[in-house]
Amino acid sequence: MSYRVPEKFPTTVVGSYPKLPPAKEALRRRKKGEISEEEFESLVREAIKGVVQDQLEAGVDIISDGEQSREDMVVYFSEIMEGYRPGEWVKIFDNVYFRKPIIEGPVKWPGPMTLRDWRIATEYSEGRPVKGILTGPYTMLEWSFDLYYKDRYEAIMELAKVLRKEIEALVNAGAKYIQVDEPALSTRPFPEEAEMLGEALKLMLNGIEAKKIVHICFGRVEKLLPYILDYPVDQFDLEFKNSDFRLLPYLKEYGYNKELGYGVIDVHSHQVETVEEILEAIDKLMRLGILPPEKIYIDPDCGLKRLPREIARAKLKNMVEAAKIAREKW
């Protein structure tokens, strides 16, 4: 089964989706050590099937597995990757703590980390492409403790080598879209930090035959933008809606000409954006005259995991509807 992604304004998602009940159950039981790998997989399969169905019903062109197995974008990989040990308790807000993972030896690729879920999603996607999505090396390091590597540069490069193997596994299995998530980068928008990630991305992505995407969100991306434009990627996927499209003029200012994953859905708000509202957002970008519709991917600002499922679904539906109208208009 093959599916033709529309040439103009293809729609997509950033990755995470609300955890469906079977995924919640799987994660809860795994924490207690009360579940076999087979049972875990079968529950996750059920959840991914539901997530894929939601995206198909909404009409999203390039979908995801909804990250149903991942409780946290860093902890998930740290639990599988060699070189990490489970962390110790660190404050995340108020009296809420999480176990911040610790790198205690050389990081190594343990075999595919995301491939199983990607394959499951692909089985149900009726030919629609499923994004391969991983947490990038910069964010992996910044949101972990490191007791092994002598410096951050070395640690990030080693993480990048591990992630490259994962990307190769995904691409060999047929993934056409690879997305590297780097939310931590926008918290430190300094040239030397951006440059370090740029080097890591070369290690990860050079020669990879797939659409290469980096997702960054919720920070001062405008400060970062001038330093990342030469990254070896096809597309940046960025948050716009939540920061009221503040970033738009900077795209023009810096002569942005890569593909753009254009975040038009606020993942922090339960208010469902109307079709008109999303269309207006698309028009806003088009009126800048910097990118043709073929280079614009319409998607939410970030993962949808914090929203109730009904709202996530409604938001995606309106997003797809707006993209359809925009295709006629532009």
Place this chain on the structure above:
Amino acid sequence: MRIWGMVLGGYPRSREARHLLRDVERGLVPPTEASIRLQRVHSEIMGVQKAAGLPVIVDGMVDWHDIFRPFARSWRNVSVNGLLRYFDNNFFYRIPVFVGEPDTIEPVLAPRVRDFIELAHPSALKVVVPGPVTFARLSKNSSGLSREELAVKIASILRQEVSKAVEAGAGFVQVDEPFLADIDATRDDAVLAVELFNKIIKGYEEKASMAVYFNAPSTDVYEAILNVDSKYLSVDVYDTRTRALDLLSVKGFGGHVPVLGVIDGRRIHDDDVDRIIDDVRRLVDESTEELVLTTTTWMDLIPFRYSLRKTILLSRLVEKFAEETDSEAYTIWR
């Protein structure tokens, strides 16, 4: 040269402290028992600092969820709502929301100082407040005041906080302005922060410092910061080591006693004491009469046991530095 060490700010919660606070929240521990048990948690942390020979110590601020919370909760016309990332940390603070001109209901610091002053002895007890510019900048301002007016108002409340704390026996006052190291900070922000800081610590200049951390400030901003009236000035040297060393070796400390953040308060590896000594020696010379070594930031975002280890490393660093430079290591304040 006199040299001494102090921890910059709060400590993380031990497992016991976490569980205690959770039980308090659930109403499972009566207030008197809670305060006795919290006192014990804090006294342990003070004990570690005293044992490490630090002449100025903090109580650990273990019960503070974030630097703004205790103030936001005890001031009129301020509430907290929503979460925002705290600078570049994977940690989120509750956003203070100002709905009118703020005012104190009761002081936050003075009662703590009264609780802890004896336990701190013979070390001096430091109080730490969030700087007014950082406070106003990281808050939601629905007060009707401009952001600058709000900062001025916050500063006047902090002035009362600080003077009551000093009356109660606080031996050192630190005002934290991490926002000044942020890339969005401007020279105007720094000028305002310095002006308000000078008012907050007026009369206590000899035992006060402004602390700027999480990054090295821009040259512009740093030049303005050098106008603080306090004897001490605290800078995070090791977050962005190269930039900070460049900045400090060119601009110096403007006659202030440098308080150098060199023990990494956000990471858990053992700090390389020899490298730190080499770096610090590049920043000081024979004319430096006094030098303070500290943690780069608060230590509340690392696991508890590492904060204890870092306290000891700080003490070892001070000793070794004193040895190698033939300086005098101070373990008693004044």
